[in-house]
Amino acid sequence: MQPTAPRPSIVASILPADFSRLGEECAALEAAGVDRVHWDVMDGSFVPNLTVGPDVIACVRQRVRLGFEAHLMVERPEPMLGRWAAAGCETAIVHAEACAHLHRTLATIRELGMRAGVALNPATPLDAVAHVLDLVDLLLVMTVDPGFGGQAYLASMEPKITAARALLDASGREIALEVDGGIGRGTIGPAARAGADTFCVGSALFRERGAMAAEVSALRRLAAAGEVSGAAA
Structure with a gap:
């Protein structure tokens, strides 16, 4: 078998x-059956947008039981790592491009009791994380340039996802491979076939708030089967 x-x-x-x-x-997302909430934290410097801080996340933490991951699209994330842990984030994802000492940053995240994630922009090669995988619980391959929602999925990232899958498998550790950007019914299957196992979905879930549960089920089925739906991403 x-x-x-x-x-x-x-x-x-x-x-x-x-x-x-x-x-x-967030309560609606929990009822719809998502696995966790992905907080897009933007500082207006590393990416051209501003979103939320740890105090906002802490206020929502008491409303749901879902896991929280903070995707820190920020310059110099190190000084505030403890704030994200205190806000109730179980996972902190930093960008390799934003960390002068990535090994130290990932070690600090783990010391704070969080899962350590590292994200790579589309143009950043996998070599940037090859020597820190002993500290990584999650690798996030961006399938758009970060900073805005609603962007089109970059299919050109699929070979990178496949290479990332091989790199993680060779590490001998259980490291999740997440993709973020333009994920929906038309793109989740190809991303899954390329090797991703975790899928960050935004616009596709919120397009029809009354049908979130059906959308989550459809996306999970398409990912498991590696299929493409005719619906837009």
Whole structure:
């Protein structure tokens, strides 16, 4: 008997949410069956946008039981790492491009009791993380340039996802491989076939708030089967 493939993880980006109702929006995501919430933290410097800080996340933390991951699209994330842990984030994802001493930053995240994630922009090669995998719990391959929601998925990243899958498998450690950017019914299958097991979904979930649960189920099925739906991403 062949082993059962792992269940694809659907992670909800909060970027398209109604920021005046973040508690209710996260409760709706929890009811829809997502695996965790992905907080897009932007500083207006590393990326050309501003979003939320740890105090906002802490306010929402008491509303849901879902896991929280903070995707820190910020310059010099190190001084505030403890704030994200205190806000209730179980995972902190930093960008390799933003960390002068990536090894030290990842070690600090783990010392704070969080899972350590590292993200790579589309133009950043996998070599940037090859020597820190002993400290990594999650590798995030960006399938758009970070900073804005609603962008088109870069299919040119699929060979990079495949190479990342091989690199993680060779490490001998259980490291999740997440993709973020333009993920929806038309793109989740190809990303899964390329090797991703965790899928950050934003606009596709919030497009029809009354049908979130159906969308989560459809996306999970398409990822598990590596299929493409005719629906737009």
